[in-house]
Amino acid sequence: xTDPAIDPAAFARLVEMTGGELDFVDELVDTxxxxxxxxxxxxxxxxxxxxxxxxxxxxxxxKSSSLNVGALGLGExxxxxxxxxxxxxxxxxxxxxxxxxxxxxxxxxxxxxxxARRTSD
Amino acid sequence: MAPPDGRTEPGRILVVxxxxxxxxxxxxxxxxxxxxxxxxxxxxAALERLRQADAPPIDVILLDILMPxxxxxxxxxxxxxxxxxxxxxxxxxxGVDELDSVVRxxxxxxxxxxxxxxDPAILQARIASSLARKRLHDAEREAVERxxxxxxxxxxxxxxxxxxxxxxxxxxxxxxxxxxxxxxxAYILDGDAFRVVASAGGNPELDTWERDHPIRxxxxxxxxRVALIGAPLGVxxxxxxPDYAPTEGTRAGGYRTLLGVPIQQDGTVSGVLALTRNEVRxxxxxxxxxxxxxxxxxxxxxxxxxLLETIERQRSQLARFLSPQVAxxxxxxxxxxxxxxxxxxITAMFCxxxxxxxxxxxxxxxxxxxxxRRYHATVGGLVVEHEGTLEHFAGDxxxxxxxxxxxxxxxxxxxxxxxxxxxxxxxEISEDWRxxxxxxxxxxxxxxxxxxxxxxGFEGRYDYGGVGNAIxxxxxxxxxxxxxxxxxxxxxYAAIDGQVPALSVGDRKLKGFSRPMPVxxxxxxxxxxxxxxxxxxxxxxxx
Numbered sequence: 001x002t003d004p005a006i007d008p009a010a011f012a013r014l015v016e017m018t019g020g021e022l023d024f025v026d027e028l029v030d031t032x033x034x035x036x037x038x039x040x041x042x043x044x045x046x047x048x049x050x051x052x053x054x055x056x057x058x059x060x061x062x063k064s065s066s067l068n069v070g071a072l073g074l075g076e077x078x079x080x081x082x083x084x085x086x087x088x089x090x091x092x093x094x095x096x097x098x099x100x101x102x103x104x105x106x107x108x109x110x111x112x113x114x115x116a117r118r119t120s121d
Numbered sequence: 122m123a124p125p126d127g128r129t130e131p132g133r134i135l136v137v138x139x140x141x142x143x144x145x146x147x148x149x150x151x152x153x154x155x156x157x158x159x160x161x162x163x164x165x166a167a168l169e170r171l172r173q174a175d176a177p178p179i180d181v182i183l184l185d186i187l188m189p190x191x192x193x194x195x196x197x198x199x200x201x202x203x204x205x206x207x208x209x210x211x212x213x214x215x216g217v218d219e220l221d222s223v224v225r226x227x228x229x230x231x232x233x234x235x236x237x238x239x240d241p242a243i244l245q246a247r248i249a250s251s252l253a254r255k256r257l258h259d260a261e262r263e264a265v266e267r268x269x270x271x272x273x274x275x276x277x278x279x280x281x282x283x284x285x286x287x288x289x290x291x292x293x294x295x296x297x298x299x300x301x302x303x304x305x306x307a308y309i310l311d312g313d314a315f316r317v318v319a320s321a322g323g324n325p326e327l328d329t330w331e332r333d334h335p336i337r338x339x340x341x342x343x344x345x346r347v348a349l350i351g352a353p354l355g356v357x358x359x360x361x362x363p364d365y366a367p368t369e370g371t372r373a374g375g376y377r378t379l380l381g382v383p384i385q386q387d388g389t390v391s392g393v394l395a396l397t398r399n400e401v402r403x404x405x406x407x408x409x410x411x412x413x414x415x416x417x418x419x420x421x422x423x424x425x426x427x428l429l430e431t432i433e434r435q436r437s438q439l440a441r442f443l444s445p446q447v448a449x450x451x452x453x454x455x456x457x458x459x460x461x462x463x464x465x466x467i468t469a470m471f472c473x474x475x476x477x478x479x480x481x482x483x484x485x486x487x488x489x490x491x492x493x494r495r496y497h498a499t500v501g502g503l504v505v506e507h508e509g510t511l512e513h514f515a516g517d518x519x520x521x522x523x524x525x526x527x528x529x530x531x532x533x534x535x536x537x538x539x540x541x542x543x544x545x546x547x548x549e550i551s552e553d554w555r556x557x558x559x560x561x562x563x564x565x566x567x568x569x570x571x572x573x574x575x576x577x578g579f580e581g582r583y584d585y586g587g588v589g590n591a592i593x594x595x596x597x598x599x600x601x602x603x604x605x606x607x608x609x610x611x612x613x614y615a616a617i618d619g620q621v622p623a624l625s626v627g628d629r630k631l632k633g634f635s636r637p638m639p640v641x642x643x644x645x646x647x648x649x650x651x652x653x654x655x656x657x658x659x660x661x662x663x664x
Contacts, residue, residue, distance in 0.1 A: 018146075
């Protein structure tokens with residue numbers, strides 16, 4: 001089995017950081033999902049026009065916030081894309097971006113599932 | 122700086138990050154640590170907030186590097202270029218893979234850095250250290266500002282010591298600025314009420330109201346209370362104070378928080394320095410200590426002005442009794458030494474009236490007084506004009522010195538010129554009497570020589586006068602002078618050196634002098650002994 005989209009220990013750290021305030025964690029997750037969707041859109045737009053430099057900032061933002069919500073796999077993917085975009089060497093950028101988008105979808109699904117599980121407890 | 126429980130004093134932290142998620146997370150963490158977070162989405166928004174004059178000041182900046190519009194590097198450069206902002210500690214927020222950028226940021230002036238996956242304990246420690254740095258800087262800057270303000274006030278105090286409004290104005294301005302008040306007023310007791318003498322800040326409506334409404338001691342106003350208790354007093358919110366009676370001034374000014382410190386003279390409240398804030402924010406102990414200092418400066422300023430006014434009043438009162446030279450001497454620094462006695466070459470002039478005794482016996486006393494008044498006024502004016510020192514007026518006799526206490530290189534010529542002026546003006550004032558058959562004339566004697574000058578008399582009644590041969594000689598020459606004649610001694614003639622025409626009238630035997638003396642007449646036509654001859658004779662006489 002592959003690594004989970006959300007690393008439980010990293011997510012627990014986020015909860016701990018907020019002082020265990022789950023409402024606030026939900027708020028943060030919503031913000032993350034909104035930001036993330038916007039970043040994916042920005043990545044797609046840049047890839048479509050072949051604007052490699054335009055990939056850097058959204059990849060960077062997605063990376064740092066993903067790491068904070070415990071999405072370590074997506075964070076790493078974002079880091080690699082950011083780094084590649086900085087050097088200008090992104091072969092087939094659209095494929096890259098779609099991998100990131102798929103990763104974001106997994107993370108989103110997992111985060112929302114977790115919330116649903118928690119609230120139904 | 123840190124309170125005993127290990128928590129730092131709260132600070133206002135500006136979080137600059139383009140990702141809402143990061144901002145929210147940091148803001149929440151900061152709140153949890155007791156700080157006040159302020160958010161900005163990029164460098165430009167952050168700079169706008171920092172430069173907003175009316176917004177509460179930021180203590181520390183948490184800065185993301187990669188942002189749209191204006192990134193972290195550009196922001197750091199802009200902060201470093203702005204003298205008002207370059208001291209603000211900046212903590213760069215960075216990913217673990219961005220150590221190169223950390224170095225660059227630190228080189229650009231960032232104080233510290235924080236990893237993006239923030240650990241609250243580390244965040245707290247870093248914020249605490251940056252806050253301490255900021256507070257130290259603020260304290261230093263405040264100390265420098267305070268020193269500068271004090272120096273400025275002292276400079277104005279020494280430059281405009283007489284001008285109470287100017288000096289108190291400078292003090293109030295400094296107090297408003299340093300105590301972060303919106304309006305400041307210096308009230309000074311005038312009769313039974315305190316009136317505005319100087320103010321700074323505040324809207325014109327409030328200032329006009331305060332200036333039009335003197336305050337009496339009482340519980341209903343801050344100034345009134347400070348006047349009652351003679352100690353500094355703060356009111357944190359006037360609207361919450363049961364005794365405070367809001368006035369139209371309160372409404373016009375919109376002030377809420379007050380601080381008043383007394384301006385005291387010998388333990389009595391002679392004024393109040395009042396400061397107001399338009400928000401409910403109590404003045405701190407530091408503000409209060411500063412204000413007390415300004416109150417003390419104001420007390421010194423008020424005392425100085427009073428002292429100078431007293432001296433000036435005494436001097437002008439004195440000048441009505443003494444000659445201006447002597448009045449100035451009395452209130453000058455070297456006065457005491459000069460009054461104690463000194464030897465100096467002077468020229469003395471005596472002037473009295475011929476036929477005055479007959480005149481005063483035959484005319485009505487009122488007429489005699491009227492004439493004397495006019496005579497004294499005329500001669501007095503000429504004495505002032507020629508800068509002589511009037512020694513006395515006694516009935517028809519007048520004695521004037523030159524070259525003392527003020528030095529006058531041309532003292533002999535001055536005396537002679539004044540004598541000529543007196544003789545000329547006397548013709549005008551005696552004209553009426555001449556027509557009525559009273560022939561009044563002046564006789565003037567002038568002599569030059571060393572005399573001991575200073576305070577003469579006894580405790581309670583001193584005169585400024587001199588003792589010396591020249592004075593006696595001038596008096597004798599005045600007695601010797603015929604009506605309208607100006608007789609001068611040998612040495613005076615030599616000193617005048619032809620600047621005023623005079624001719625020899627031969628040797629005269631004068632009362633009290635063993636041998637006859639050469640005497641000259643000023644303003645007479647023709648040539649007498651030459652100046653050179655006279656000088657030789659003078660040297661002979663002096664030896």
